[in-house]
Structure formats: structure tokens, C-alpha cells
Amino acid sequence: MRRLARRAVEALRQADVEYGDVRVESIATESLTFRSLRLSDASLKSEEGAGVRAVVDGCWGFASCTGLSESAVDDAVARAVEVARAGGVARAGSVRLSAEEPQEGSFQGPCREDPFEVSREEKIDLLARACENLHAPREVSVSYAGLWFEKRRRVFGNTEGSLVSSEIVFSQPVLQAAAVHRDDAQSRSLQVGGRAAGYEWIRELDLAGTAARIGEEAVMKVRADEGPTGTMDLVLDGIHLGLTMHESVGHPTESDRALGWEANMAGRSFLKLSDRGSLRYGSPKVSFLADNTLDGGLASWGWDDEGVPGQRWYLVREGIFREFGTVRETAVELGEAGSRGCCRAQDFTHFPINRQPNLYLEPGEEGVTPDELIAGVDRGVYIEGRGSFSIDQMRLNFQFGGDFFWEIRGGRKVRPLKKVIYRSTTPEFWGSCDGVAGPADFRRLGLLTCGKGEPMQAARMTHGASHTRFRGIEVRGGRG
Amino acid sequence: MNREEMIGVVRRALDAASGYDATAVLKESREATVRFGQNRITQNGDTFRRELELTMGTNGRKATATTHNIEPSRLQQLVAGIRDQISTAPEDPEYLPPVEGGQIYPVIDAWDPETADMRTAERIAAASKAVATAKLRGLEAAGISHASMERTALGTSTGNLAFHRRTEARFGLTMDTGDGSSYRHLSHNAWSSLPVAETVEEVVAEARAAGEPLKAPDGPRRILLEPQAVADLVPFLVFSLNARLADEGVTVFSGMEGRRVSGPRLSLRSVIDGPVKGRPFDGEGLPCRDATWIEDGVLREMLCGRWWASQTGRRPLSSPECYYMDGGTGDVGDGLSRMEEGLLIRRLWYIRFVDQKSLQITGMTRDGVFGVRDGSATRPLRDFRWNWKPLELFERISWMGEPVRKGRLYVPPVVLEDVSTG
Numbered sequence: 001m002r003r004l005a006r007r008a009v010e011a012l013r014q015a016d017v018e019y020g021d022v023r024v025e026s027i028a029t030e031s032l033t034f035r036s037l038r039l040s041d042a043s044l045k046s047e048e049g050a051g052v053r054a055v056v057d058g059c060w061g062f063a064s065c066t067g068l069s070e071s072a073v074d075d076a077v078a079r080a081v082e083v084a085r086a087g088g089v090a091r092a093g094s095v096r097l098s099a100e101e102p103q104e105g106s107f108q109g110p111c112r113e114d115p116f117e118v119s120r121e122e123k124i125d126l127l128a129r130a131c132e133n134l135h136a137p138r139e140v141s142v143s144y145a146g147l148w149f150e151k152r153r154r155v156f157g158n159t160e161g162s163l164v165s166s167e168i169v170f171s172q173p174v175l176q177a178a179a180v181h182r183d184d185a186q187s188r189s190l191q192v193g194g195r196a197a198g199y200e201w202i203r204e205l206d207l208a209g210t211a212a213r214i215g216e217e218a219v220m221k222v223r224a225d226e227g228p229t230g231t232m233d234l235v236l237d238g239i240h241l242g243l244t245m246h247e248s249v250g251h252p253t254e255s256d257r258a259l260g261w262e263a264n265m266a267g268r269s270f271l272k273l274s275d276r277g278s279l280r281y282g283s284p285k286v287s288f289l290a291d292n293t294l295d296g297g298l299a300s301w302g303w304d305d306e307g308v309p310g311q312r313w314y315l316v317r318e319g320i321f322r323e324f325g326t327v328r329e330t331a332v333e334l335g336e337a338g339s340r341g342c343c344r345a346q347d348f349t350h351f352p353i354n355r356q357p358n359l360y361l362e363p364g365e366e367g368v369t370p371d372e373l374i375a376g377v378d379r380g381v382y383i384e385g386r387g388s389f390s391i392d393q394m395r396l397n398f399q400f401g402g403d404f405f406w407e408i409r410g411g412r413k414v415r416p417l418k419k420v421i422y423r424s425t426t427p428e429f430w431g432s433c434d435g436v437a438g439p440a441d442f443r444r445l446g447l448l449t450c451g452k453g454e455p456m457q458a459a460r461m462t463h464g465a466s467h468t469r470f471r472g473i474e475v476r477g478g479r480g
Numbered sequence: 481m482n483r484e485e486m487i488g489v490v491r492r493a494l495d496a497a498s499g500y501d502a503t504a505v506l507k508e509s510r511e512a513t514v515r516f517g518q519n520r521i522t523q524n525g526d527t528f529r530r531e532l533e534l535t536m537g538t539n540g541r542k543a544t545a546t547t548h549n550i551e552p553s554r555l556q557q558l559v560a561g562i563r564d565q566i567s568t569a570p571e572d573p574e575y576l577p578p579v580e581g582g583q584i585y586p587v588i589d590a591w592d593p594e595t596a597d598m599r600t601a602e603r604i605a606a607a608s609k610a611v612a613t614a615k616l617r618g619l620e621a622a623g624i625s626h627a628s629m630e631r632t633a634l635g636t637s638t639g640n641l642a643f644h645r646r647t648e649a650r651f652g653l654t655m656d657t658g659d660g661s662s663y664r665h666l667s668h669n670a671w672s673s674l675p676v677a678e679t680v681e682e683v684v685a686e687a688r689a690a691g692e693p694l695k696a697p698d699g700p701r702r703i704l705l706e707p708q709a710v711a712d713l714v715p716f717l718v719f720s721l722n723a724r725l726a727d728e729g730v731t732v733f734s735g736m737e738g739r740r741v742s743g744p745r746l747s748l749r750s751v752i753d754g755p756v757k758g759r760p761f762d763g764e765g766l767p768c769r770d771a772t773w774i775e776d777g778v779l780r781e782m783l784c785g786r787w788w789a790s791q792t793g794r795r796p797l798s799s800p801e802c803y804y805m806d807g808g809t810g811d812v813g814d815g816l817s818r819m820e821e822g823l824l825i826r827r828l829w830y831i832r833f834v835d836q837k838s839l840q841i842t843g844m845t846r847d848g849v850f851g852v853r854d855g856s857a858t859r860p861l862r863d864f865r866w867n868w869k870p871l872e873l874f875e876r877i878s879w880m881g882e883p884v885r886k887g888r889l890y891v892p893p894v895v896l897e898d899v900s901t902g
Contacts (some may be wrong), residue, residue, distance in 0.1 A: 038573055042565050043544040047531075062525035066548045079526050086600035087514075087524050094520050120568040128570065141728045180729035185837040187730075261517035263622035264654040264663070267829070267846075329522075349527045351515075390830045390865075392844040397865055399842050401834065421834060421842075423865065454515055454624045454652065 001026065002165060004050065004073050005157035011077040012054055012159050017084070019055040019097060021158035022077075023305060024068065025348040030116060032123055033146035033174070034131040039124060041146075051348035052080040055095050057088030064349045098331035098338050100308055102161035107302025109168030110295055111198030115149040118199045123147055126202075130175060130211035137219045139179040145211065146174035147202065148194075154301075162307035169198050170298065170460070172448060175211050179218040186418055188218035188403060191239050191385045193446035194460065196296045217404060220416050227405055227420030227477030233380035234422060234470045235373050240402050241361060242445025242463035243386045248426040249281075249288050250356035250461070252395035253315045253323075254342070255330035261354075266452045267393025270426065271321065273334060279321040282430025285364065288316040290325060290357040292341055297358035298446050298460035299344065305352035308341035315359065319431070327354045346457035353453050360444075360464035364436030370467035373435045375411040381420055381475060382406040382413055386445075388421060399423045423474045432473060437466035481508060483643045486633035489550050493534050494635050496555045497562075500536040501577045502637040505763055506550070507531050509630040514603040517622040519611050526598065533763075536562045540575040574787040579765040581639030586767065590646035590757035592670035596629045603627065606676045610653050613680050619687060623653035627671055640765045646757060651676050654847060655683045660690025660860055663827050663847035665708065667887050669757060686826075690848050693860040697851075700898040702822030702878075704815045704852065707893050709845075710805065711886035712828035713870045716841050717748065718803055721773050723784035723794060732839035732871065733779055741779045743875035747806035748774040755883075756890050758800035768800040777875070807883040807892025815881050815893050817855040823901070824850040824857050834867060842867045864901055873899065 001024045012020030026048045033041040050073045051064040061084025065076040115123075127145045134143040150170040157163045172194035178187040190210055195201055236244070252269040256262055271279065292299050292310030303309055306328050314322045326334060327343035345352035374382060385403025392398070405417040424432075444464040451458055481489070486506050493504035508530045515523035535544040536559070543565030545558050603625040614621035631645040649671035654663045662683045666674045705713075720726075726733040733741065750771045752758035761767055764786070772780045781797060789796040816824065826848030834840045844865055850857035879895040 039570055040572075040574075041544070042542075042569055043546065044561055044565065045546040047546075047548050049529075049548065051527075059521065060524050062523065062527070064525075064527040064529070066528060066530040083512075083524050083526050083600055086604055087521055089601075089604075120565065124568065124570060142725070142730055178728075178730050183837075185730040256517075259518050260620055260622055260656070261522050263517055263620070263656055263661070264624065264652050349529050351523045351525050353523075388832050388834045388842060390832045390842045390844065392863055392865075393829055393846050397844060397863070399865060399867075419835060455511060455513060455626070 001068070001153065001155040002163065004068055004070070005155040005163060007070065008050065008052060008073050008077050009157045009159055011074060015054070015077070015081045017054040017056055017081060017159065019159055020053060021156065021306065022050055022052045023348050024050045024155045026153040027150060027347060028116065029148065029150045031146070031148050032127060033144060034127045036143050037131050037135060049348045050076055051345065051350070052076045054080040054084045056081060056084035058095050059084050059087030060095055061085070061087065062351045095329060096332045097328040100328065100338055103164050103303055103307050103309060104162065105164050107166040109196045111169035113199040114169065115171055115199040116151060126207055129208040133208055133211035134175065134177045134215040136212060137179065137215050139181055139219045139222065140177045140215050141180040141185070142178040144174055144176045148172045156303060156305065156307050158307055164303045164307055166302045168196050168301065170194055171197050171199065171201055173202055173205060173207055175207060175214050177215045177218040179222040181222040184222055186218060186222040188214050188221055190214060191403060191445065194298055194448045195446045195462070196298055196300060221404060221418050224416040224418045227381060227417040228407070228475060229477045230475060231472050232475050233377040234473050235370065235377060235380065235382045235408065235467060236470065237384045237467055238441070238443030238465040239385050239445045240383050241465040241468055243389055244400055245288065245359060245361060245465065246356065246447060246450070246463055247389060247391045248395060248398055248429065249315065250359050252426065253325055254354050254356060255324035255326045255334055256354035258324060259330060259333055262452065265454045267395070270394045270396045275321050276323060277320065280319055280431065281316045281321045281427055282319045283433045284318045285433050285436050286316060286319050286430050287314060287362040288359060289362055290315050290359050292357045294358040294462060297462040298448065299358045299462065304341040304343045305345050306339065306343040308339045308343065311341050313340065325354065325357050330354055344459055346459065350457045355452070355459040356450065356461045358462045361436065361468065363439040363442050363466040366438045368435070368438045370437050370441055373437060373467055373469040374408055374413060376435065376469065377408045377411060380408040381417065382408055383420065396425050398426070419478055421476050423476065429470065429473065432470045433468055434471055435469035437468070439466065441466040486631060487641055487643060489532065490633045490635040490641070492552065493532060493555055494637055496559045497534060497536050497637065500538050500637065503535045503578050503764060504635050505533045506633045507630065509628065510598060511626070511628040512598045512600065512603065513624055513626045514607045515624050516607045516611055519614050519620055521607055521611070534558055534562060536566065537575060538566060540571040541566045541569040542572060542575060543569055576786055578636035578638045579640060583640045583765060583767050585642045585760045586752060588644065588753050588757050588760050590669050592647045595627050595647040595649050595669065595671045598627050602671060606651055609677060610680050613684060614655060617684055619684060620656045621653065624650065626650040634761060634765050636765045642761050642765060644760050649674055651679065653680065653683050655687035657687050657691050659692055660687055661847045662686035662690060665886065667885055686848060689857070690860045693862045696823065696849060696861040696864045696901055698902060701901055702819055703896045703899045704812065704819060704822060704824045705894050705896065706812055706826045707884045707886055707891050708827045709825050710891040710894055711889045712831060714803060714805060714889055714891060716831065716839065717870055720839055721782045723782040723792065724788040726782060727792065731836060733782060736779045737782070739779060740777050741774065742777045742871040743877055744777045745877040745880060746774055746777050746874040749804045750800040750802055751804055752800045752802060754802065754804055756802040756804070756885055756888055758802035762798035766796055766798055768798055771797060771800065802888050804890045805883060805892060808880040810881045812881065812893045815879055815895050816852060816857060818879055818895065819852045820854060822852045823861065824852050838869060839871055840867060840869045866901060
């Protein structure tokens with residue numbers, strides 16, 4: 001793969017492009033899914049190819065090929081240059097890239113036990129036991145138990161002299177149960193998402209035991225009363241907040257949105273370039289760290305798809321907005337010295353774009369527990385996990401549900417609830433935060449399917465938080 | 481590859497899987513997209529992908545593998561890998577052999593040779609037109625001009641062989657004035673059928689009219705949904721049209737076949753060789769067919785896999801990937817002229833289920849909300865969040881215009897009465 005990358009870079013130089021890069025990738029996946037006590041999907045997939053970018057007369061050209069023959073890669077280089085030249089003829093170009101140091105090296109993801117080496121019998125047996133436990137309550141009507149693994153090898157090279165490689169294993173377990181009672185149906189699921197990790201992580205999760213709890217909680221949820229309506233306090237767990245911060249912090253701090261590059265599809269941002277360093281995003285308790293060096297993070301690739309190293313920085317610090325996530329082009333537009341390394345593509349068939357980094361809410365003081373946060377709530381709702389989610393295209397006006405709910409009365413969780421949603425706007429919501437539990441309570445959410453771009457492409461990143469309390473939020477129970 | 485070459489690969493895959501139940505699907509796709517934003521071209525790409533998916537089964541066990549590599553030696557490896565998977569798979573109580581041989585597939589002409597040529601200059605010219613117009617008028621343009629082609633060859637060990645090819649052209653445009661915007665998405669099998677120049681001018685005019693919006697009034701309102709907004713809602717109906725999930729009690733259509741689920745003006749159909757070309761066969765080799773999902777508000781049919789069909793006495797029915805909502809005559813302007821007062825909504829955004837069982841969804845308006853008075857859109861309004869149940873919403877239809885194409889859908893503008901805007 002390195003040899004092919006060098007060959008493509010040399011061909012780009014020969015074509016006299018202003019800039020060129022290549023990603024040579026090999027991707028293997030395994031998927032096993034039980035649907036309601038039967039193995040409904042057992043599939044393997046392998047794919048290889050290359051994606052080539054070229055700048056000619058200030059215009060991008062991008063082409064990809066399937067397969068890693070020399071002729072296929074040569075053809076992709078030629079097409080990328082040809083497409084770029086077509087833009088040049090139309091005088092459509094204005095590409096400028098931040099200056100970056102050429103990189104060399106390799107990155108190995110944190111996999112201790114290769115899931116592709118674990119016997120399929122063992123994986124199927126685990127899922128079968130999990131599925132049986134999901135279905136133990138008679139009210140469970142539909143269930144899913146699955147394992148998904150991916151091994152991705154990637155070599156990136158560019159005409160500036162970078163040549164880096166990575167090999168990362170990604171894993172994701174799935175458990176979900178839908179229970180039916182009277183005229184209602186409610187689901188409960190495992191929501192840790194994915195992680196850059198091997199089978200050792202799957203072993204740690206105790207899927208069979210967790211499945212039993214999920215099945216029982218699905219029944220508890222469908223039998224629960226509907227949630228209250230009014231203005232009240234919320235205590236949210238780290239996995240739930242992972243999605244809230246993804247939508248209301250991760251996306252608005254993408255620089256391409258602020259510049260209007262996503263205005264036709266994913267949308268813009270309420271943040272302006274001039275807001276850096278001054279806009280109050282949340283209360284002083286709120287600090288968001290971007291961290292593409294996070295161990296096991298889904299966006300920790302060593303280098304991004306422009307060969308820029310993974311970095312760690314504050315997006316928001318003590319409530320004040322600090323910096324956008326950038327790629328080489330947007331760094332120039334923002335007047336910054338270099339890219340933050342947020343350029344990633346779904347795979348070699350896609351043009352890499354500005355994506356969210358791994359992003360998490362900094363935990364509170366050591367020793368602060370979720371129970372202490374709940375004890376400070378007279379009337380409110382405790383929410384675990386992800387549910388319904390929607391936010392406007394400026395990333396201001398949002399509505400979230402959850403996966404499981406408890407009513408809080410007099411500082412205690414008193415009964416389970418269903419059908420709870422809350423509404424707020426981004427700075428108002430994060431501004432109402434008055435308590436964050438300590439590092440011991442920190443939980444991660446790994447997202448594998450963040451959609452953005454045209455044509456739509458999926459990206460992956462990890463979020464996290466400890467339990468956090470918010471005051472005076474609009475809650476709507478029942479069906480909204 | 482051409483048809484014969486692709487069918488040849490499928491035959492070789494089936495030969496390699498000899499002795500097993502087998503289904504092979506070979507797909508090739510090429511997509512070319514020019515993307516623009518901030519009044520400049522930001523991407524220009526031309527991508528190619530090939531995938532061979534082989535499913536094999538025997539003695540009630542099955543497995544699938546996919547590869548990009550169609551060399552004969554790789555096919556043998558692929559088959560060996562699937563055999564290995566099958567040897568470890570538990571028996572599948574829902575196992576079915578491949579679709580019975582002798583299937584007859586509809587012929588659907590969804591191919592435009594000029595679009596298949598993927599000429600970069602046409603897409604650049606369309607993007608440049610939008611950008612130049614925006615610059616000249618002091619607006620900001622973002623969007624895409626896109627062409628794609630896809631070829632699919634399928635074969636089964638029971639003797640079915642099928643081939644289909646289609647092209648797709650799309651032009652999407654958002655014009656933004658800084659405090660107002662408008663949007664249009666055009667799609668057709670042929671690039672030459674997209675009215676790019678006229679659309680650029682229309683979207684500029686609409687965006688200019690959308691500036692300085694006021695808060696939308698509270699309370700129930702008469703609402704005119706433009707076709708794009710209707711198209712944003714319909715996929716949630718389609719998602720719920722799943723016979724098995726309904727029978728399992730988790731969707732709004734549980735126990736509702738043959739019963740009224742919405743108002744009498746809602747009819748949703750698929751016409752596979754209609755104005756939006758569908759696909760002639762599904763991934764198992766089952767022929768697709770026309771279907772009436774909802775007729776005059778009554779639920780008639782739902783998507784149903786082969787095994788569930790065999791258990792419930794239904795006919796198997798796969799998604800034809802085209803959906804048609806009945807309409808009437810007239811365009812958005814005609815709908816407006818019928819309204820003394822109300823709201824005009826151009827596009828809906830970030831729609832998600834709030835409650836799948838009752839088909840309640842939430843979302844925002846985007847790129848144009850207007851107050852309507854005496855048949856005209858008179859004042860721009862701010863975007864607002866809504867929580868709606870589409871089946872209840874479509875009970876409130878008082879007028880429908882002529883359907884137009886929006887992606888894989890063909891939908892009309894509609895006027896709805898007494899709709900909550902909160």
C-alpha cells in the first residue's frame with residue numbers, strides 16, 4: 001500500500017499539480033446480527049481502493065478507484081487531474097491550504113485481541129445467549145443483538161512529502177429490545193456505540209448480563225407512566241449528553257458550517273468567526289475538549305485525511321467559545337496558523353471534509369456523584385441514553401428524548417417514566433448547567449454514522465461526559 | 481462493464497458456489513459531483529465503486545460475503561470464506577432457498593446515455609451559473625450538481641438472471657441573503673431535463689423575499705406545504721409500511737390493514753415505470769411490482785419479506801424505491817390563491833421519530849416560512865419546531881396540487897387545515 005501511495009504521489013508530481021494527495025485503503029468488516037432469537041445476518045466484506053485529490057489552477061479534482069492494481073490507481077490519478085483541470089478551465093478555483101509540516105510514521109489502534117481471530121462460534125454463542133436474555137420477558141416482541149467489527153488499513157501520502165499509515169480495529173456491540181404492552185411499544189438498548197478497540201472490549205461489556213437488564217427495562221418502560229410537562233430540572237447521563245453535545249456543540253463548531261460550505265445540506269452554524277474567545281456558550285462549569293489523541297477514540301487516527309496529526313484543544317473553556325475545528329482550507333479562511341486536523345472521509349470513495357473531532361465535556365470535581373446531583377433536584381427528570389433528537393440547521397433550537405427516564409421528586413428517583421422530551425436552545429441549555437459529576441462517573445458514546453456532506457458520507461467520533469445537571473428546562477411529557 | 485460482462489461475472493460466482501443455494505449481485509456505480517458553497521466551488525469529484533455480494537446457503541444455514549475483487553481466484557476464496565461461515569452458523573428457522581426460477585422482470589428504462597457520459601463541464605457550468613448569479617445579486621450560493629450511473633446484475637442458483645441500469649442527475653441549490661434563504665432540489669434520470677437556469681432565478685427571488693423574518697404566530701393555522709416539505713414527511717410513512725414490524729406490534733399500522741389510517745385524500749402508490757423510475761428487482765431477485773400502499777386513507781398493502789409472507793398469507797412485496805402520492809391540479813401558486821390566511825412552508829428539516837408506535841415525528845422548518853394573506857405570501861416568518869403525526873396531518877388536506885418529482889418521490893403541494901405550529 002505504501003508503494004502504491006508513493007507511485008500515485010509521483011504521478012501527481014509528474015502531472016504538475018499544485019497539490020495532490022492519495023489515500024490507499026483496505027477495509028475488512030464482519031457483521032453478525034440476531035433478530036429475535038435467530039441469526040439473521042452473518043456477513044463478511046472486504047474492500048480495497050484509493051482516493052486521489054489534486055489541485056490545478058486552484059481547483060479541486062477528486063477521483064477514486066476500486067481495487068489496488070497499479071493501473072486502477074494510475075487511472076484514478078489521471079481522472080482526478082482531469083476533473084481538476086475542468087474546473088480550472090471555468091476559472092472556478094480558489095483553493096488555498098494551510099502550511100503544514102510533512103509527516104512520516106505509522107499509527108496502530110489500541111486493539112489487544114483481534115476480533116477477526118476470535119472464533120465465529122464464540123461470537124455467535126455470545127449473541128445467542130444475549131438474545132435469549134433480551135427475550136426473557138414475555139412482553140419483548142422484537143430484539144436485536146449484534147456485533148460489528150472493522151479493520152481499516154490506510155496509507156496517506158501527499159506531494160508535500162507526507163507518507164503516513166494507520167491500522168485500526170473498530171468494534172461495536174448492539175443490543176435492543178422492544179416491548180409491547182396494551183396499545184404501546186417502547187424500546188431499550190445498549191448505547192455505548194463503537195470504539196477503536198478489539199474483542200477485549202466486548203468481553204468487558206458482559207453483553208449477556210446487560211441484555212437481561214435491557215429486556216427487563218424495556219418492559220418497565222412500556223408499563224411506565226408518561227412523563228410530566230413543565231419547566232423543571234434535568235440530570236442527564238454521559239451517554240445521553242454525548243448526543244446532545246454532538247448536535248449542539250460538535251456541529252456548530254465545525255468551521256465549514258460557519259463559512260457556509262454546508263448551507264445546502266447539513267446547514268450552517270449560529271457561531272460567527274468573530275465569536276472566538278468571547279461568546280458565552282455555557283456556564284463556567286462547561287468546558288468541552290476536542291481530542292483526536294483520545295485512546296480508543298473513533299476519530300483518533302494518528303493523522304487525518306490531509307496528513308495533519310491528531311490534536312487536543314478546548315472548543316469551549318469555562319463557558320466561553322474558544323476555537324473551531326478546522327481542515328487545511330478552512331484554517332486559511334479563519335486566519336489560523338494551521339489545521340486542527342479535522343479532515344476525514346467515510347472511506348476512499350469520498351472527498352474528505354471537515355468533521356467533528358472526538359469531543360467531551362470535562363468532568364467536574366473529583367468525588368461529585370450522580371446521586372449528589374439528583375439530591376439537589378426537587379422536581380425533575382433523570383434521563384439515560386439516546387432517543388429522539390432534532391436540531392435546526394443553525395444548531396440552536398433543539399429537542400431531545402432519551403432511552404430511559406426516571407421522575408425525580410424531593411431529591412430522589414421515584415418512578416420510571418416514558419415519553420419525555422425536552423426543548424431548549426444551545427447557549428441557554430449549556431448556560432443552565434450547574435453541576436457536573438467527577439471523572440469516576442465519565443461515560444463514552446461512540447458514534448459511527450454521523451451524516452454530513454453531499455453526497456452524504458458517514459463519519460465516526462467519540463463523545464463523553466459524566467452525569468450533569470441542568471436547571472429550568474422546558475419538558476414535555478406524553479407525546480409532546 | 482457492459483451487461484454481458486457483468487452477467488458473466490455473476491454466472492462465474494454462481495458456478496463457484498455450485499452445490500449451494502446461491503444469489504449473486506454485482507453492482508458498479510460511478511458518481512460525479514460538483515459541490516459549491518460560500519460562492520465558490522469547494523469540491524469536484526468523480527468516483528467509481530464495484531461490489532460483488534454472494535449469499536450461499538445449505539441445510540438451513542446461510543452466510544454472505546462481499547468483495548470488490550472479481551478475479552476468478554478471488555471468487556474461489558470468497559466461496560471458501562462463505563462455506564466456513566456456514567459451517568459455524570446455527571440453523572436458521574426462517575431459511576428459504578433463493579427465489580424460484582423463471583421470474584419475469586419488468587423492463588424499466590431509467591438510462592440516459594448523455595448523463596452516463598458524466599461530462600464534468602456541464603456540472604461545472606451549472607455550479608458556476610449559481611455562484612455567478614449569487615455574486616451579482618449580493619447573495620451567497622451553496623449546492624451541488626451531480627450525475628451518477630449504476631448497473632446491477634443479479635443471478636440465482638435457481639436460474640434467474642437479471643440486469644438493470646439507471647442514471648440520475650441532481651441539482652440542489654440554496655441561496656442565502658444573510659437573513660433569509662430559499663432552496664430547491666431538482667432530480668431526473670437525464671441531466672438535460674433539469675431546468676437549472678430558471679431555477680437559479682426563482683431561488684434568488686424567493687431568498688430575497690425571505691429576509692427579516694418575524695416570529696410565526698401561535699395556534700392552529702391553515703398551512704400550504706410545498707412539494708419539498710411533503711417529500712420530507714413521506715419517508716416516515718414509508719418506513720412504517722412494514723408488515724412484520726406491524727404484526728409485531730411496534731408500528732402505527734399494527735392491525736390496521738384494510739382499515740382507515742388517514743383522511744380520504746391520502747393515497748400513496750408505487751408505479752415502477754411511472755414518473756419516477758423504480759427498480760425492477762430486489763436484492764434477492766424478486767421482481768418488484770406496482771403497489772397501492774394507502775388508498776383513500778385506507779391501508780392496503782405493506783412491504784413484506786418472503787418468509788413473513790409465507791407465514792401470514794401475504795404476497796411478498798419489496799420496496800420498488802419509488803413512491804407516488806396522489807394529487808390534483810395546479811401548482812403552489814394555485815394553492816396560495818385559495819388561502820385567505822395561513823402559512824406557506826417550503827422545506828422541513830431534521831425530522832426524527834418522537835414515538836414510532838403512534839408515528840409522531842418532530843422537526844424544524846427551513847429555507848422559507850411565510851405568512852399568507854389574501855392569496856399571497858406577504859411576510860417572512862422565523863423557522864419553528866413542530867411535532868406532528870403525518871397520518872393525522874394528511875387527514876386535514878383541503879387541497880392538493882399536481883405532483884412533482886422530489887428525489888425518489890412524486891408528491892403534490894398540499895393545503896392543510898387547523899395545523900398546530902408548536
